[in-house]
Amino acid sequence: MTGSTAAQQRDLSEVVAAAVDRRRNFAIISHPDAGKTTLTEKLLLYGGAIQQAGAVKARGEQRKVTSDWMELEKQRGISITSTVLQFDYDTTTINLLDTPGHQDFSEDTYRTLAAADNAVMLEDAAKGLEPQTRKLFEVCRMRKIPIFTFINKMDRPGREPLSLLDEIESELGLTPWAVNWPIGSGEEFRGVIDRRTREVVLFSRAERGKQASEQRLSLDDPALRDSVEEDLLDLAIEELELLEGAGAELDLEMVHAGELTPVFFGSAMTNFGVRPFLDAFLELAQRPIARSSSDGLVDPLREGFSGFVFKLQANMDPRHRDRVAFVRVCSGRFEKDMTVKHARTGKAIRLSRPQKLFGQERAVVEDAFPGDVIGLNNPGMFAIGDTLYVGPKVEYEGIPCFSPEIFSWLRNPNPSAFKNFRKGVNELREEGAVQILYDTDESKRDPILAAVGQLQLEVVQHRLENEYGVETRLEPLGFQVARWVAGGWIQLEQLGRIFNCKTVRDAWNRPVLLFKNEWNLNQLHEDHPELELSTVAPVVSGVEPISL
Ligand code: G4P
Numbered sequence: 001m002t003g004s005t006a007a008q009q010r011d012l013s014e015v016v017a018a019a020v021d022r023r024r025n026f027a028i029i030s031h032p033d034a035g036k037t038t039l040t041e042k043l044l045l046y047g048g049a050i051q052q053a054g055a056v057k058a059r060g061e062q063r064k065v066t067s068d069w070m071e072l073e074k075q076r077g078i079s080i081t082s083t084v085l086q087f088d089y090d091t092t093t094i095n096l097l098d099t100p101g102h103q104d105f106s107e108d109t110y111r112t113l114a115a116a117d118n119a120v121m122l123e124d125a126a127k128g129l130e131p132q133t134r135k136l137f138e139v140c141r142m143r144k145i146p147i148f149t150f151i152n153k154m155d156r157p158g159r160e161p162l163s164l165l166d167e168i169e170s171e172l173g174l175t176p177w178a179v180n181w182p183i184g185s186g187e188e189f190r191g192v193i194d195r196r197t198r199e200v201v202l203f204s205r206a207e208r209g210k211q212a213s214e215q216r217l218s219l220d221d222p223a224l225r226d227s228v229e230e231d232l233l234d235l236a237i238e239e240l241e242l243l244e245g246a247g248a249e250l251d252l253e254m255v256h257a258g259e260l261t262p263v264f265f266g267s268a269m270t271n272f273g274v275r276p277f278l279d280a281f282l283e284l285a286q287r288p289i290a291r292s293s294s295d296g297l298v299d300p301l302r303e304g305f306s307g308f309v310f311k312l313q314a315n316m317d318p319r320h321r322d323r324v325a326f327v328r329v330c331s332g333r334f335e336k337d338m339t340v341k342h343a344r345t346g347k348a349i350r351l352s353r354p355q356k357l358f359g360q361e362r363a364v365v366e367d368a369f370p371g372d373v374i375g376l377n378n379p380g381m382f383a384i385g386d387t388l389y390v391g392p393k394v395e396y397e398g399i400p401c402f403s404p405e406i407f408s409w410l411r412n413p414n415p416s417a418f419k420n421f422r423k424g425v426n427e428l429r430e431e432g433a434v435q436i437l438y439d440t441d442e443s444k445r446d447p448i449l450a451a452v453g454q455l456q457l458e459v460v461q462h463r464l465e466n467e468y469g470v471e472t473r474l475e476p477l478g479f480q481v482a483r484w485v486a487g488g489w490i491q492l493e494q495l496g497r498i499f500n501c502k503t504v505r506d507a508w509n510r511p512v513l514l515f516k517n518e519w520n521l522n523q524l525h526e527d528h529p530e531l532e533l534s535t536v537a538p539v540v541s542g543v544e545p546i547s548l
Pocket residue numbers: 030031032033034035036037038039059101152153154155156266267268269270
């Protein structure tokens with residue numbers, strides 16, 4: 001290396017190190033209605049990324065989510081696709097990986113978590129843990145993602161804060177550490193005690209949509225008793241002492257290992273506790289981290305860009321029928337016009353029009369750093385999990401397929417449309433819009449759509465009709481649980497006949513068992529404890545899938 005290139009390399013390393021230092025990346029996991037849209041909006045307001053409340057989700061006629069672009073989304077006023085919101089706050093660059101907000105969420109939500117370094121678990125104080133939150137938490141646990149908990153809607157009557165913490169501990173096996181502690185709740189919500197500074201942040205009820213004031217007083221200030229009823233304050237202090245007595249510490253290593261969750265109480269709608277949450281989150285959250293590859297961990301400061309595709313999206317702009325691959329940058333500096341290697345095919349690709357995405361808006365991006373997400377034009381070249389890199393070869397661990405819960409035959413009533421039907425099914429599978437399973441009986445050639453949510457199936461039907469011109473019919477199979485057989489076909493054959501389940505194969509010709517319910521699954525476990533079943537499909541690399 002010549003003197004000047006060595007110096008340039010050193011400069012670049014410093015630029016990347018500084019960029020990594022100031023970046024934080026996270027996704028919000030929650031159940032519908034917990035307040036994700038409201039919280040996102042408040043966070044964006046602090047970052048100056050939007051100018052007014054309501055820009056993320058306006059009401060009624062104007063209802064339009066920043067991340068809505070598909071026709072179906074517009075018709076229903078919901079957000080199906082996930083996008084990325086990047087904004088600066090203070091000296092930090094934040095990447096908020098937005099996940100679909102609809103109840104019938106899809107695998108996209110799971111995959112987005114593969115690109116996240118931290119997760120914010122949002123709970124409704126009246127409801128505690130809800131089904132969708134639990135499912136998403138499981139994915140975070142698989143990847144050991146640090147979890148920060150925000151308990152929302154404290155301005156409304158809710159459950160006992162201690163019982164909410166207990167639930168996190170006993171049901172998720174995660175140690176909760178309350179960063180602040182509420183004084184009262186609902187009509188009697190008076191504020192929170194910051195456990196680290198022993199300051200009380202007082203809550204005053206503001207008009208809907210307006211920011212509540214956040215007056216601060218020391219816990220020892222006698223004036224506090226003028227603003228807060230004696231019994232409420234005493235109870236909060238007593239509970240706080242109980243927590244202190246329990247002895248857990250805010251151990252950052254445990255936070256980053258996904259074992260301890262800092263917990264915050266607040267109210268997104270009234271904007272109470274959001275800024276303190278954001279400040280503490282940025283202090284405690286994990287920077288863009290080293291990621292697993294086939295050759296061990298890859299440091300974000302590795303010389304040379306690398307990243308992986310975690311999501312594909314077709315027709316974001318129907319006028320152009322374009323396809324975009326979302327790439328999470330994992331190491332080095334990404335630059336416009338860079339020529340990168342595509343690990344799966346070995347091809348060199350020049351990335352001439354990388355984009356930065358913010359909801360519907362797109363701008364050509366000049367450079368990007370670890371923790372960022374870029375959008376690449378994808379003329380059918382990229383698949384979920386693909387690695388792009390420069391320099392020595394890197395291949396990141398793929399993104400697993402997650403266990404679907406809804407299964408339906410996809411029928412094509414019009415044989416003359418078969419070519420388009422086949423093209424559509426293959427492309428939508430490639431894109432990861434839905435998983436495709438096949439009957440083991442070769443005479444039944446129709447594909448089985450397997451999805452995490454009902455809406456995913458509707459999106460597939462809608463897109464087959466609009467983008468490929470084929471009308472299709474769905475015929476539910478009546479199964480609800482799927483498991484991959486770790487030992488493959490050989491193990492299944494050794495087992496002989498099994499009851500109350502259907503064997504199908506996935507696009508990589510691996511056996512998948514479908515059950516009507518968990519009970520039937522448990523029955524099989526009892527009968528054959530040696531059978532190893534998995535809720536996620538093993539990641540494949542270097543093998544082409546079966547096409548329809
Ligand atoms: P989501 O994206 O997680 O589905 O939830 P979203 O933010 O849309 O919030 C769901 C409902 O909960 C909304 O009310 C929202 O105003 C309300 N909400 C969110 N945060 C708080 C909070 O801190 N306190 C209270 N009291 N309510 C909160 P909605 O009536 O369903 O809709 P809208 O009329 O407000 O649009």
